[in-house]
Amino acid sequence: MNRSRVTLWHPLPVIYLDHNATTPVLPEVFEAMKPFFTERWGNPSSAYRFGSELKGALETARSQVAALIGARSSEVFFTGNATESNNAAIHAALRAKPKKRHIITSQVEHSSVLNYCMALEKDGYRVTFLPVDRHGLLQLADLEAALTDDTAVVSLMWANNETGVLFPVEDIGRLCRSRGVLFHCDAVQAVGKVPVEVTGLPVDYLSLTGHKLGAPKGVGALFVHRKAPFSPYLHGGHQERGWRGGTENVALIVGLGTAAELAKASLSAFERTVRPLRDALEEGLLNQIPDAELNGHKTQRLANTSNIAFRGVDSDALLMLLDQEGLCASSGSACLADSPDASHVITAMKPELRGERNSLRISLGLEHSPASISEALRIIMESVAGLRSL
Ligand code: PLP
Secondary structure, three states: OOOOOOOOOOOOOOOOOEOOOOOOOOOHHHHHHHHHHHHHOOOOOOOOOOOOOHHHHHHHHHHHHHHHOOOOOOHHEEEEOOHHHHHHHHHHHHHOOOOOOOEEEEEEOOOHHHHHHHHHHHHOOOOOEOOOOOOOOHHHHHHHHHHHOOOOOOOOOOEEEOEEEEHHHHHHHHHHHHOOOOEEEOOOOEEEOOOOOOOOOOOOOOEHHHHHHOOOOOEEEEEOOOOOOOOOOOOOOOOHOOOOOOOOOHHHHHHHHHHHHHHHHHHHHHHHHHHHHHHHHHHHHHHOOOOEEEEOOOOOOOOOEEEEEOOOOOOOHHHEEEEHOOEEEEEOHOOOOOOOOHHHHHHHOHHHHOOOOOEEEEOOOOOOHHHHHHHHHHHHHHHHHHHHHH
């Protein structure tokens, strides 16, 4: 299947430039899930066939997710979301190395890693939050210097949700392996946007979530390398081979499997069609709006994400104006949108801003066209100019 454009369930009533926050459920995904709400709603753990036959649907979805990331099916289990996957991976690594009390992560991780690490600090763990440079890049030398004999786990993301900046996952993993340290990678924003191939990759745990790739919210997965230790985070029944208690959400898992298959098929189209549209919008904004600056590395970045600072423009006011014009974007992570604080990602990259909130994150998907992107450019330019004229 070669998907260069996504067909949406309904025409969008808005210009949606917030795919890193969430994505629309694709019609094929919705269709694949439907029977599991209406006809095939049994419990896969039941002994009778009306339930037990659903195990086949779970295994098909598992192999579809495994195929997307180049894993074996036995290395993938389903979770409720990537927040759970991230917590579960770090938890498993710490349980496997009970004498080690040091964790390494970065200052720009998603809150599901950062806040868990901060909670672990209160339990007596020592956490190193690695810095990034002003382009959002991680320096391997900083990681190397932070590793000690007491380090149990390194948790670093593949692609940043606010800037799209990519971390050198393979080099990080190789360094961790050479020091006998477990490595967890939050690949939520990378999966479906760049090739993620775990075969031969020195990664022990890798998290992903459905709602960033055309599946519904509320379903995620964790890859656990066959040689990596694992102990459950959620204790309960024997579901997921005892790795994750709780009756499986069959419909959503089927949705994630279908979305994974579609994402694999559209990976090259994503790069081919989304990157030029993102570049056109970004160049338009940077060239035509005075005092605009890119947050993030120019090239070492996802094809769909652009984060731009407009000097003197309050991002909340800008987002409100854009909303009135039917344009959806954000100033950072959706999970922290209600926080009065500046983005921790931008602050880590540009501490001299001292908490100023003037950044706009736009993140595109496959449904965009040159027409929707020039309309977005017009709306953003007029909104910034309008605010500056006040
Ligand atoms: N990690 C990253 C990088 C994310 O962008 C997100 C979602 O915004 C998550 C983790 C959490 O995913 P979920 O909403 O499935 O818990």
